[in-house]
Amino acid sequence: MAAELYDAILKGDVTRFREVVQQDPYLVESASFACSRNVVHIAALRGQASIVEEVLNINPQLARDLDSQQSSPLHIAVAKGSLEIVKKLLSVAPEACWWRDCHDMNPIHIAAMKGHDEVLKVLLEESHMPAMERLHRGQTVLHLCVKHGQLDALKVLVVELGEFVFAVDDDGETLSHLAVRSNQLEILRYLGASNKIRRGKRNSMGKTALKILIQSRPPAWPAPSYWEMWRILRGFSVLSFLPNMSDVVMVVAILIATMAFQNTVTPPGGVWQDDTPSHKAGEAVIAYTHPDIYKDLVFYNNMAFYLSFSAIFIIISGLTSRFPSISYAVGSAMxxxxxxxxxxxxxxxxxxxPNTFDTPLIGYYIHIAAIIAVMLVVTREFFRFSVVIMRQRDV
Structure with a gap:
């Protein structure tokens, strides 16, 4: 009878399962298979949701049994990614979320390691607390995602666990440290884009993630992933010295655009107040008295206005956070x-x-020197960034 019961479970034959149970009502509770597993273990292992439901209707206590590996049916269902079975088991034994198997892992740890993000969401709806449980050497469930390259599961946990993403293990290593050691570029890219990297954080050996990356550089020409990791960890930017580039640039851009607009609609010298054969009311006086200077003035104001407006548009669109290289264009435009x-x-x-520039003034020369210095700095920053990009393309 036990063999027939086992065969019905493997095939998911609910009708045959019921027939066997009717012949021996105590068989469901007494049957034991390999690794001390009961019928719920076997049904979860085979992904037979209908059989699991039948068994739980007979005896829900079987959902709390552990096999020889200290695994509950929930552990097995989570490992298999059986979302429907996980929901059924949680409805009768939610406390199993806390239980650890012989590998010291609870169901949330297993879901994260296997990358079953939908199952992970269901488990977290039950309780966030088991996700806070530490693993070997103090690693968190987030470290586990990085170690096994489970980006989707990591995204779920980052949203749900908040500041826990910055937790370190017993070696003082953050997720970015482990991402570098495991060569997980996609994960590091996500952490950088979501601002979850503390670049100055050192582990117990006094090393930052960037230091680990530099020391692990191969003797041959590094792969493109190396340079992208370097850029993410370096936080490279023309205006990286600013605490919040977007906010500061936005204020400066609005100010410059306002100045350019005001200087255009209210030019120096004012506008004509009346119509005459030579001019019309509202036209700039200097367009007639200093036509060459007026053309230059209009050109300068237009360039300042359009460059500032472009920077404002790019910042509002959020492109600088999604594509860090665009921040260089914004900084240069400013x-x-x-x-x-x-x-x-x-x-x-x-x-x-008009007599101000008749004789050379030291302030004028300082002004020109400052402009040249700024241009040199911008050019140098663009050159450094271009070198990184060209190295990536050449490999």
């Missing part, structure tokens, strides 16, 4: 718009103070 607004200021001074 530097150029600043220089154009300086040129606009100089042209305005020529109109309202």
């Amino acid at each position: 530097w150029l718009s600043i220089m154009f607004i300086i040129f606009s200021y100089k042209s305005s001074i020529k109109v309202i103070s």
